[in-house]
Amino acid sequence: MISIQNVNKWYGDFQVLTNCSTEVQKGEVVVVCGPSGSGKSTLIKCVNALEPFQQGDIVVDGTSIASPKTNLPRLRSRVGMVFQHFELFPHLTITENLTIAQIKVLGRSKDEATQKGLALLDRVGLAAHAHKHPGQLSGGQQQRVAIARALAMDPVVMLFDEPTSALDPEMVNEVLDVMVQLAQEGMTMMCVTHEMGFARKVADRVIFMDRGQIVEDCTKDTFFGDINGRSDRAQQFLAKIL
Ligand code: ADP
Ligand code: MG
Numbered sequence: 001m002i003s004i005q006n007v008n009k010w011y012g013d014f015q016v017l018t019n020c021s022t023e024v025q026k027g028e029v030v031v032v033c034g035p036s037g038s039g040k041s042t043l044i045k046c047v048n049a050l051e052p053f054q055q056g057d058i059v060v061d062g063t064s065i066a067s068p069k070t071n072l073p074r075l076r077s078r079v080g081m082v083f084q085h086f087e088l089f090p091h092l093t094i095t096e097n098l099t100i101a102q103i104k105v106l107g108r109s110k111d112e113a114t115q116k117g118l119a120l121l122d123r124v125g126l127a128a129h130a131h132k133h134p135g136q137l138s139g140g141q142q143q144r145v146a147i148a149r150a151l152a153m154d155p156v157v158m159l160f161d162e163p164t165s166a167l168d169p170e171m172v173n174e175v176l177d178v179m180v181q182l183a184q185e186g187m188t189m190m191c192v193t194h195e196m197g198f199a200r201k202v203a204d205r206v207i208f209m210d211r212g213q214i215v216e217d218c219t220k221d222t223f224f225g226d227i228n229g230r231s232d233r234a235q236q237f238l239a240k241i242l
Helices: 040-047 072-077 094-104 110-123 139-151 169-184 196-202 220-225 232-241
Strands: 002-011 014-024 029-033 055-060 079-082 157-161 189-192 205-210 213-219
Touching: 002 040, 014 040, 014 055, 014 213, 029 040, 029 196, 040 055, 040 157, 040 189, 072 079, 079 139, 094 110, 094 139, 110 139, 139 157, 139 169, 169 189, 169 196, 196 220, 205 220, 205 232, 213 220, 213 232
Parallel strands: 029 189, 029 205, 079 157, 157 189
Antiparallel strands: 002 014, 002 055, 205 213
């Protein structure tokens, strides 16, 4: 579903991604972890074509991002993205937040978009909040709306960039529960997160990044089961977070 092929990216003189390659199969859940500044957000934004890269290619469901023929807005509409900060539209109601892109980007009717949006809102346990504005919801609730909003576009993959790291601790689980459910339903997911409980529960693979490189790319069982077999940098990182 996602093929990252020898991607190199620079910000000016600074190389932020070095020879990054990996694949994510349909239905697979891949957790990306690593120290702050290691390039996790940049890599995930490249998958959504939110950041350009200078070398290599990323192919999402058969569509090459590097190909000049690719319609990038169309590709982005098929890749769901959930950020650390919820980025809901503050002046719109929850229903409007859930429907605006369906209507404007996918050309759905207001009725169809509303039906879909409300069904997804129900799925994340927030049906009673449809008429509210984002500011009236807690951080955890807003993040669940952000996930529902991304799902409303019928994405072929979902990307998450530290979706729980800005939340108060008591709200982390309600968001992780939604992500676990999605994973168990077979969604293809690439998740930057340091929630190793989530990784242990649903990840198929764990990628560890350091200084712009993919240092480890292995099954969850290998990653957690044989810590001594991991690279020094991964061991140091795990010692801090586990
Ligand atoms: P992570 O998500 O792993 O914390 P990032 O992908 O955000 O790392 O950043 C990787 C590196 O790239 C960091 O050193 C960061 O300072 C740098 N960086 C990120 N965005 C930019 C930018 N727009 N311009 C220049 N440097 C950037
Ligand atoms: Mg980041």
